[in-house]
Amino acid sequence: MPTNRPAPPAPEPLSPLVDAHTHVDACGATDPESVRALVDRAAAVGVGRIVTVADDLVAARFAVEAAHWDERVYAAVALHPTRANALDDAARTELEKLAADPRVVAVGETGLDYYWPGKLDGCATVEEQVEGFRWHIDLAKRLRKPLMIHNREADHDLLAVLLDEGAPDTVIFHCFSSDANMALACVAEGYVLSFSGTVSFKNAIELREAAKLVPAGQILVETDAPYLTPHPYRGAPNESYCLPYTVRALAEIRGEDPAELAATVTANAERIYGI
Template sequence: MTSKKREAPPVPEPLGSLVDAHTHLDACGATDEASLRTIVDRAASAGVGTIVTVADDLAAAELAVRLAHWDERVFAATALHPTRAQHLDDHAKSVLETLAEDERTVAVGETGLDFYWPGKLDGCAEIPDQEEAFRWHIDLAKRVSKPLMIHNREADDALIRVLKSEGAPETVIFHCFSSGPEMARLCIDEGWVLSLSGTVSFRNARALHEAATLIPAGQLLVETDAPYLTPHPYRGAPNESYCLPYTVQALAEIRGDDPAELAAATTATARGVYKL
């Protein structure tokens, strides 16, 4: 017997203007202007008026920039995901360099290191390939003077080592930050930006809850990472940018903040970080 797929969450009441700092519109079904507008309009009805859509392979990077040109509420981040780092050949580098310079691209990402999937996922890039690609993306972010958006899964120490050895770009964003307070303090001290997703609403994420209370508002973003990581109490249901207020509500409760004030603060940070 197959389990019944959970229904999409209801559209929440807006908390004010929000920026979804990291999502995957292509994976949410945005393939043309009509489908894109449906998703972005639904987000706007929940107060999420700006969306940064993020690529994980070359085709997705090209689509992300097209989506950003189709709707003024959408911006792009372009890179090869660490698990696809072995595909960073000369052709991919040339395409990514062009996309990174596009006026609608606001960050180089997601790039970084993923120590979870090698050996578990067929075709996943090995660690040396990931590190080489990460170093190239760091250099690209510097060359185009745009933020570096980092994917980090179970790779805290190695990731910091590479960033330190290469010299971090002016702005570094840790997308879907999921480490504990020690890593949070290190990133905060470096002036890096931490973006929190629906995982912060999960009841068993105690170390992340502690980390979330430490982040200054000027270094805090919120994201959906949709269609993944739907916040509690809708975990397991399809995620989309319109669900972002659920994460902000949960985060505000953890931090002891007013939800509307937290929404305004993260929006101001996003606009500054991405130069929106």
């Protein structure tokens, strides 16, 4: 969680970049002026486009609005797996309408989260999460849009549901946080792995090893702001302008030139999201 630590300084620009997953409303940008200011800060360091992601219906409505306020903003909509118990008929109807909006480039974030059940009041059960996940998979396939995955401590079951349902053409594992074995399993299925600031954490040894194994055409970068601020600013507020810190850390891990990696992940984002 972000703390009272000051926001990180702006990094050296690295262009072009797309923030493949962020939450601008949670960053405090809640109207056209503040959204524009947030994207301006990002664009000043090379992050010219962002995808703002919903985890409940209120956030989904906002994400679509924000994507219409600023042409540099795109949206992804879904109910977070921990909120899958709110996926009643009315919610499904509204999400279908929102997801069909041309400014929505993915259905997400959806998936499975086995960390919070039993710890968080009102959290969806595993059974409710699986049902919700199956519905979101079907929605992505019907709309022919990428499926954006949230996975926490559910590697085996998540892959099993995707196999059982039949995955959409494009599946993105947002904030990939598993090990090398999971990375190889995803790569084999053609899934896309998106890396956040966690890949820069010195204690994320298994994740850093996994990051080395992803082919150039199956990798994205994201902030997941306002959380997961990259090293050395871990615990400070995160925002899309911080993305170059993560890209440089990822480039070092992979033994690549940061500018070349930036070009690669941007081309991937453009192809995957159709932007």
